[in-house]
Amino acid sequence: MNSAPLKNLAIIMDGNGRWAKERGLSRTKGHEAGAETIRDITTYCAKHPEIETATFYAFSTENWKRPKLEVDFLMKLLSKYLKNELKTYQENGIRFKAIGDIHAFSPALQKRIKETESLTKDNTNLTQILALNYGGRAEITHSVNSLIEEGKTHLTEEDISSALQTPYSDIDLLIRTSGEERISNFLLWQLSYAELSFTSTLWPDFSSKELKSILSSFKNRSRRFGGLK
Numbered sequence: 765m766n767s768a769p770l771k772n773l774a775i776i777m778d779g780n781g782r783w784a785k786e787r788g789l790s791r792t793k794g795h796e797a798g799a800e801t802i803r804d805i806t807t808y809c810a811k812h813p814e815i816e817t818a819t820f821y822a823f824s825t826e827n828w829k830r831p832k833l834e835v836d837f838l839m840k841l842l843s844k845y846l847k848n849e850l851k852t853y854q855e856n857g858i859r860f861k862a863i864g865d866i867h868a869f870s871p872a873l874q875k876r877i878k879e880t881e882s883l884t885k886d887n888t889n890l891t892q893i894l895a896l897n898y899g900g901r902a903e904i905t906h907s908v909n910s911l912i913e914e915g916k917t918h919l920t921e922e923d924i925s926s927a928l929q930t931p932y933s934d935i936d937l938l939i940r941t942s943g944e945e946r947i948s949n950f951l952l953w954q955l956s957y958a959e960l961s962f963t964s965t966l967w968p969d970f971s972s973k974e975l976k977s978i979l980s981s982f983k984n985r986s987r988r989f990g991g992l993k
């Protein structure tokens with residue numbers, strides 16, 4: 765039996781480009797299909813009472829290195845996604861939150877992110893967190909600097925946890941799609957005791973059926989958190 769419930773789920777969505785290539789499509793088609801998958805998985809999580817947050821790695825600090833055309837496309841897709849998603853958020857009781865440094869985005873996109881956060885802030889079934897221009901090391905560094913600026917000279921783990929951008933300090937389960945088995949600078953602090961699940965499915969093909977099966981195998985894992993049982 766599990767010693768802790770599954771409250772906080774994190775997902776590294778990988779494989780949009782390969783999914784498109786396999787079909788002779790442009791990479792952007794893969795990202796569009798990937799955005800649909802985020803909707804399906806988020807809606808599924810909102811109906812799963814145990815899950816409180818689902819955090820998706822949507823744009824890493826390293827993703828700026830991609831060709832400008834692809835970066836521009838991802839920005840437009842994000843803006844379109846948030847606009848279209850409002851109905852889904854409200855109908856399914858989903859609160860939206862962004863983590864990462866969104867100041868690097870256009871003022872219009874920043875505004876849309878802030879507005880979506882504000883319009884959905886009272887929804888309670890699930891918090892969907894999109895990591896945008898996010899890096900785990902940057903988040904920890906930012907947390908420590910903000911505590912130093914407050915005048916703290918000695919930090920505890922609780923201090924650092926409480927100054928992170930996420931509303932939780934621990935992820936229970938991390939899923940990464942597309943067969944890569946790396947953390948890629950995602951939620952470094954919060955993943956300390958997470959169970960890890962890697963699947964070869966490419967993100968656009970990932971389904972709530974597969975998620976359901978991963979969640980049931982998570983239930984059978986024994987989480988010891990360094991203890992004996």
Ligand code: FPP
Pocket residue numbers: 777778779780781782783795796798799802821822823827841842845894967
């Ligand atoms: C990885 O695929 C995917 C990303 C760049 C991040 C996830 C982005 C999306 C799902 C697009 C839509 C997001 C939102 C929030 C609207 P990849 O391009 O690295 O795939 P590859 O490794 O096969 O090339």
